[in-house]
Amino acid sequence: MAEATRSDGRLPVIILGGFLGAGKSTWLRHQLHEGRFAGYHLLVNEAAETPVDNLLLSGARKISVLAGGCACCAGLPDLLATLRALCDAASGKEAGRIAGILLETSGLADPGRIAAAMAEDPVLSRRLVLDQTLVLVDSLHGVQQLTAEDLARAQIEAADELILTKPAAADPVTLARLALSLSVLNPGAMLSAAEQGVAVPLPEPVPGLAPLDLPALGRSEPILPYRLDVGRDGGWVALSTWLSALLHARGDDIVRIKGVVRTPAGRLLLQSVRRVVQSPEILPDDDEALAGPAPEEGVIVLIGRGMDAERLALSWRRFGT
Template sequence: MKSANHPDKRIPATVITGFLGSGKTTLVNHILHKEHGKKIAVIVNEFGEISIDGQLVVQEDQAELVEFNNGCLCCTVRGDLIDTLKDLRDRAGDLDGILIETTGLADPAPVASTFFVADDVKSVIQLDAFVTVVDAVNLAVNLEQSHEAVEQVAFSDVVLINKVDLLEPGALADVEARIRALNPLARIHHTTNAEIDLDHVIDIGAFDLVQKLEVDPGFLEDHEHEHDDDVGSFIIEESRPIDLNRFNLWLNNMAQDMGNNLYRTKGIFHARGFQERIVFQSVRMLTTMRPERRWEDDEVRASQFVVIGRNLDREAFSRGFSQCLVN
């Protein structure tokens, strides 16, 4: 914790966690859009073969983006995180903060311990806070199905209950009660589109190592996080334009057939009738689609569709997606 008498001169690092589709990338973009005049490095980690979220992070002069794909910062690419933090350390004079957006299936403890086990990292970079974004609508089923979702809430310093605008009247109290049962000490804020005052999430000195060790005495020990082997992801890429009406009908049927086993789908589409890239996001049965920037004249127009879930049938998705294309 920082104090007036002994201010911490290290670069504050904020780790943003939350289950798939909670709104982590939206929060990162919200932070980068704000007029704070700070130079911030953004590290994005995705559970999949290619970065969709990384493409959606705003590219500002005041921000630098580092991406890790097809691996999780809490296990397979943790060494890469240490190397990246060392590189950022070497340019410490240029940075005012670091944002780390983890994959939605990350265990927070191994990510946090990275800041304490590497001496040449902890001397320059301070773990400032774990900010966990939760999907208010799907929190109950996420906690029931995923031990990672439980760990993310339990480990957090700050919890943003996102998408409160989509809740039924009276449901917010139950959501808060579920969070308090897992983490009675976290600071809780209610958000829509992950919009929040930056003073609540950046450079707040909320991470308490002593408290974390009380909860998990083996926190600093080197241990591997094992993901559920039944949970996987894949990407479908296609250069032909997609018919959005056909796609929506097909995916809605797939979501109904798979139920809660379909965690998350997202993509950037080359769609018939649009000169813009179409950004698609889906969390279980909740779907959004919006035009983004226009395709550049020299840019290859193609669709990238990412699917994350349990017991996925890649061939079935590939066949169905191909039927949504315009020949």
């Protein structure tokens, strides 16, 4: 990993990708804690208009948030404009202070499309160099994603390094088959594993185990973010009960939930992947201790397929009042 100034003066760019809920922010937080990517300017992209992932990255030297559009499509113009501005800053007042740029993509982004857009831009192609594309793969949901999501396959095929996350909770044989399948999909990529950002050994090969049989996929309904205002008045018991019922009924359609809510214990960062709800994390009340824009309390973002924003809001109002 090149983290020193290049002799040609171009800024190295690292793309961090992976499907929704793969654990990109968790992995990156640990790397920052360990001193990796020192001097890098972090760009955090979120498809939803309410940014959350930046709250985990307080160890960053400098961070910018690109919210409200995926960086490989709707948010691409903003991304390119931000990259040009960082190039200008690195040649001006920030000269010698920016070691590189790390882009944490939205879980809906195709890193290959971002890399192509950078290479085709007449300014960025001269000022930046793509150093590495890291793609995280969720050990718990990777098999389902590979068999059902073209995007998950495209992310893996674009990677220089694939990192299996959450391996401790995965079935060993399923994990071994996933690792084998990743090596078949992208034989040129380095393969590693990490638990909460800490490197761990890869799963042991299973003799006679075959990779996944990955069928051709047709068009599917798009995955979209939905914003839901649940209020700032607490109501944690009602909210947690309602979310549990929602995930039980629609867990196959809801890929990701995240948001910040006020509870008697303080501000909680709430996150889930499919039906797996992560332990809520207490955030400091001082916004200055957080990275990027202050969180929008009382708002959660649901990312999935086939949901109706009005029906979600109506369901919550009926349950929460």
